[in-house]
Amino acid sequence: GAVVSQHPSWVICKSGTSVKIECRSLDFQATTMFWYRQFPKQSLMLMATSNEGSKATYEQGVEKDKFLINHASLTLSTLTVTSAHPEDSSFYICSAIDDNSNQPQHFGDGTRLSIL
Amino acid sequence: AQTVTQSQPEMSVQEAETVTLSCTYDTSENNYYLFWYKQPPSRQMILVIRQEAYKQQNATENRFSVNFQKAAKSFSLKISDSQLGDTAMYFCAFMKHGYSGGGADGLTFGKGTHLIIQP
Numbered sequence: 001g002a003v004v005s006q007h008p009s010w011v012i013c014k015s016g017t018s019v020k021i022e023c024r025s026l027d028f029q030a031t032t033m034f035w036y037r038q039f040p041k042q043s044l045m046l047m048a049t050s051n052e053g054s055k056a057t058y059e060q061g062v063e064k065d066k067f068l069i070n071h072a073s074l075t076l077s078t079l080t081v082t083s084a085h086p087e088d089s090s091f092y093i094c095s096a097i098d099d100n101s102n103q104p105q106h107f108g109d110g111t112r113l114s115i116l
Numbered sequence: 117a118q119t120v121t122q123s124q125p126e127m128s129v130q131e132a133e134t135v136t137l138s139c140t141y142d143t144s145e146n147n148y149y150l151f152w153y154k155q156p157p158s159r160q161m162i163l164v165i166r167q168e169a170y171k172q173q174n175a176t177e178n179r180f181s182v183n184f185q186k187a188a189k190s191f192s193l194k195i196s197d198s199q200l201g202d203t204a205m206y207f208c209a210f211m212k213h214g215y216s217g218g219g220a221d222g223l224t225f226g227k228g229t230h231l232i233i234q235p
Contacts, residue, residue, distance in 0.1 A: 034222040038159075043207060046222035059222075091159060097220050104151060104211065105223060107161035 002028050004096050006108025014116055015086060021079045021111045023094030029074040030096035034105065035067070038091040047092075050077040074099070084115045118143045118210045122226035129198055130234050136183075137193045137229050139208030145169075147213035150184065150191045151223070155205040164206070167191065169213070195231075203233045 003026040011019055023033055031052045036044040048069055049057045056069035066088075068080040077096075081088055091112050095105035119142045129135045141150070152164040167175045167184050175182050179196045195202055208226040 032220045036222070043225045043227045044161075044223070046224070049220075049222055093159075093161065095161075095223075104149065104163065104166055110159050110161075 002096075002098055002101070002106040004094065004106045004108040006094050006111055008111060009109060010112045010114075012114045012116065013084065016083055019081045019084055019113060021081075021092055021094075021113075023077045023079070023096065023108050025075045025096045025098075025106070028096075028098040028100065028106075030077075031074060031099050033071060033077040033094055033096045035069065035077075035079050036093045036095070038093060038110075040091075044093060047079075081113065084113070086115045089113055089115045118145070118148075118212075118224045120208050120210050120224050120226035122208055122229050124229045125227070126230040126232070128232040128234060131198060131200060133198055134194060134196050135198055135231065137195075137206055137208075137231065139191045139193070139226055141189050141191065141208070141210050143189070143210065145212050149211045149213060150182075151209040151211070152180070152182070152191075152193045153207045153209060153225075154202075155207060155228075156203075161207075165193065198233045200233050200235060203231060205230050 005024045007022045033050040035047045038044045047062045050069045050071040052071045058064045071077040093110040094108045121140045148169045150167045154162040154164050165177045165180050181194045183192045205228045207228045209223040211223050212221045
């Protein structure tokens with residue numbers, strides 16, 4: 001079945017550092033990937049849509065300079081949290097849509113980000 | 117914009133019982149997909165079932181079935197013969213139709229229902 005690998009699964013870092021999260025489709029090409037954020041005991045909220053070869057589309061209220069998205073290939077999208085602060089601590093999940101299938105979004109296993 | 121409402125924050129049933137989780141949504145779209153996702157404590161998102169809005173027949177996957185009422189914008193999930201492993205958060209989600217090769221939309225999720233299956 002379709003597999004999406006997300007790395008790292010857990011990261012702890014100091015306030016002010018930047019953190020990069022990778023989302024990789026292992027056995028299919030994905031022109032479109034999505035980034036979601038989930039705070040404890042809450043639902044998933046779409047942050048941005050990542051399209052290969054073009055600029056990401058951010059949801060209202062999501063700072064594009066804070067959350068940098070790069071989708072340079074059909075199998076990889078990255079989310080960089082720049083100058084992270086404790087309020088950025090959250091669970092970040094990516095998903096990808098197979099270009100050659102009518103299947104819905106395939107999710108990565110998520111990244112738990114803790115900013116000290 | 118779409119909204120998805122799950123009015124049951126938590127439900128608890130005995131093992132082997134049948135349970136129904138409710139979901140309503142609001143949209144002006146005519147073509148869309150509806151999903152139920154399961155999120156266990158591992159936080160992995162597991163697709164339980166999906167429904168295409170243009171299909172009148174309710175989707176079924178083994179013990180899981182939906183009651184899709186398009187006019188009422190209702191999409192409930194029925195779990196039959198519930199098992200301990202069904203304990204998890206369940207999210208109802210909406211997505212506009214048209215999603216391969218670029219130009220797709222992300223999912224809009226409800227707030228979730230925490231389902232507890234008691235032994």
